[in-house]
Amino acid sequence: MVKTVLVTGVSRGLGLATVARLLADPEPYHVIGLSRSFSPTYEELVKSSGGRAEFMAFDIADLAAIPQMITDLVAKHGAFWGLVNNAGIGMDGVLATMHRTDIEKVLAVNLTAPLILTKYVSRAMLSARQGRIVNISSIIASTGFHGLSAYAASKAGLEGMTRSLSRELGKRGITVNCVAPGYMETEMTKGIDVHQMASIRRRATLGLAEPADAAGAVAYFLSADAARVTGTVLTVDGGSTA
Numbered sequence: 072m073v074k075t076v077l078v079t080g081v082s083r084g085l086g087l088a089t090v091a092r093l094l095a096d097p098e099p100y101h102v103i104g105l106s107r108s109f110s111p112t113y114e115e116l117v118k119s120s121g122g123r124a125e126f127m128a129f130d131i132a133d134l135a136a137i138p139q140m141i142t143d144l145v146a147k148h149g150a151f152w153g154l155v156n157n158a159g160i161g162m163d164g165v166l167a168t169m170h171r172t173d174i175e176k177v178l179a180v181n182l183t184a185p186l187i188l189t190k191y192v193s194r195a196m197l198s199a200r201q202g203r204i205v206n207i208s209s210i211i212a213s214t215g216f217h218g219l220s221a222y223a224a225s226k227a228g229l230e231g232m233t234r235s236l237s238r239e240l241g242k243r244g245i246t247v248n249c250v251a252p253g254y255m256e257t258e259m260t261k262g263i264d265v266h267q268m269a270s271i272r273r274r275a276t277l278g279l280a281e282p283a284d285a286a287g288a289v290a291y292f293l294s295a296d297a298a299r300v301t302g303t304v305l306t307v308d309g310g311s312t313a
């Protein structure tokens with residue numbers, strides 16, 4: 072049976088690595104990848120997937136448009152097997168000087184959009200009595216980091232939602248989990264201060280996690296091996312927070 076998985080934020084970074092990982096999996100996943108831009112790298116993946124991956128241009132900050140978008144996708148593909156809430160934005164800056172609109176944007180993209188996406192995707196999963204929801208958090212949710220208060224709040228919110236929702240959906244065979252990556256070298260983390268970078272590297276005893284490492288954790292939560300795992304956070308950080 073083909074298992075349809077919706078992954079947000081696929082144009083680059085962890086979302087792109089997740090789709091590549093799922094297409095290489097022995098499980099016959101069909102992946103719908105969503106982001107605002109159709110990047111050349113994701114386009115390559117779609118072309119080489121033999122029809123197993125597709126792209127949809129969508130801005131998840133457009134919260135009002137999410138219900139119809141999901142309704143249309145479910146009408147076309149049936150209930151999804153999985154939802155990977157990966158799309159996210161960084162927006163660093165000390166809270167005291169951060170614009171209210173920037174705070175709202177971080178919370179909308181990183182927290183409210185995943186909640187609304189999950190609300191509509193889980194409705195179809197409830198009828199199917201199966202499904203996997205994977206939320207991409209961050210170690211910052213529990214460690215904190217200078218200049219990332221709004222971001223940390225959004226990720227801690229995702230982890231709280233994961234625990235509560237795992238209780239709501241568990242009886243219907245649906246799991247809800249988080250992957251919490253440590254620092255990964257992606258577009259999001261470009262331009263980080265060299266001194267901060269040196270200390271981040273020092274702490275990661277196994278070396279910095281790469282998007283493919285976190286993508287492997289996502290694949291685990293979608294797999295048969297994780298059928299009895301829910302409400303958890305799996306940290307993938309090269310040992311930084313050990």
Ligand code: NAP
Binds near residue numbers: 084105158207251258
């Ligand atoms: P990235 O390279 O900046 O990629 C972010 C992805 O999200 C892009 O594909 C982007 O595509 C998409 N996106 C952003 N805003 C969107 C919107 N409004 N609507 C739809 N798609 C949107 O970041 P990344 O490092 O891969 O991060 C992926 C996830 O991992 C995020 O949730 C992030 O918080 C988390 N994370 C990252 C790190 C790290 O060190 N990099 C550590 C821990 C957790 P478009 O711009 O084309 O829309």
